[in-house]
Amino acid sequence: MGVNPGIKAAIGIIAAVLVAAALAEASQVFAPLAAAAFIIAVVWPIQKRLQRGMPKLVALAITIMITVTVCFALASLAAWGFGRVGHSLLTDIARYQAFYEATVAWLDGHGVSVAALWAEHFNVGWMLRATQYVTGRVNTTLSFWVIALVYVMLGLLEVDDIRRRIERLENRTAASVLLGGGAATAAKLRRYLMVRTLMSAVTGLLVGTFAWVTGLPFALEWGVIAFVLNYIPFIGPFIATLFPTLLAMTQFESWPAVFGVFVCLNIIQFAVGSYIEPRVAGNMLSISPMLVLFVIFLWSFLWGLFGTFIGVPITLAILTFCAAHPSTRWVADLLGGADQVKPGKLQDS
Structure with missing residues (x-):
């Protein structure tokens, strides 16, 4: 006698709530692991290509160096932009005092x-x-990234071993789902980062151009800041909008001009972040645009600032693995799109 569908649905909802509560309570354990899994998926092609012609440890050192350099470059760009603008704000402290x-x-x-x-x-x-x-x-934050980096180093060394162990599983269906889903997930995460980088570049270009056209100082700096902060959904664009508005208060004499700067910057951020990007990401990655916005809020609630960035990649992974098995494919069909991995596909990616 089968289980009542209503009971199965209730059990599923309870299980999901319990898993979410566990993820929130143990965020210091799971969040660095999720960050490491995302980084491994993105940089694994570099490691794979390098270790074909050199020892694995040497290839690992080069891959880690490239990864750290890229992250450091992004952080340095943000620090440079904020440093230049911050110095100007400090020199205009008297004007801000008078305005206040x-x-x-x-x-x-x-x-x-x-x-x-x-x-x-x-x-x-x-x-x-x-x-x-x-x-x-x-x-x-420093502890978080140190732990994540250790996970990345260990994970890159074990990718091939894990794949071989999966291939030897007696349960061929499980092996097919894990191999196909894992390879497809890694490919989609790389595409997600590409989309995110492209939209960040568009946002930075539009913000910098707007600042230059309106005569707002530090147009290049505002563009760079908008580019870097756009990797953090919602919170990053808010910061990239707030600081130019504060500077506009000392540069323009009228409230309508300041309000116009604030509105135009928010229109740019909204158009790119809430309209163009969800649709581009949704079309390329087979995920509902509405789901993109929902998971950002959900994972922000569970894991804070880091959750705003990692929420979409985690959801992509879940949908891709759901699509790789017949019993859960309906979840991917409902929330995603037709471009989903099938069992046994993409095992060599």
């Missing part, structure tokens, strides 16, 4: 006591807690 005093006077004249709100919420204790939080986040 004029705003406070206007608000006080309309019955809004900013001084009282500032004293209540932005006291020394708040500043101390904020400093401690930022320091803790920096330490956590």
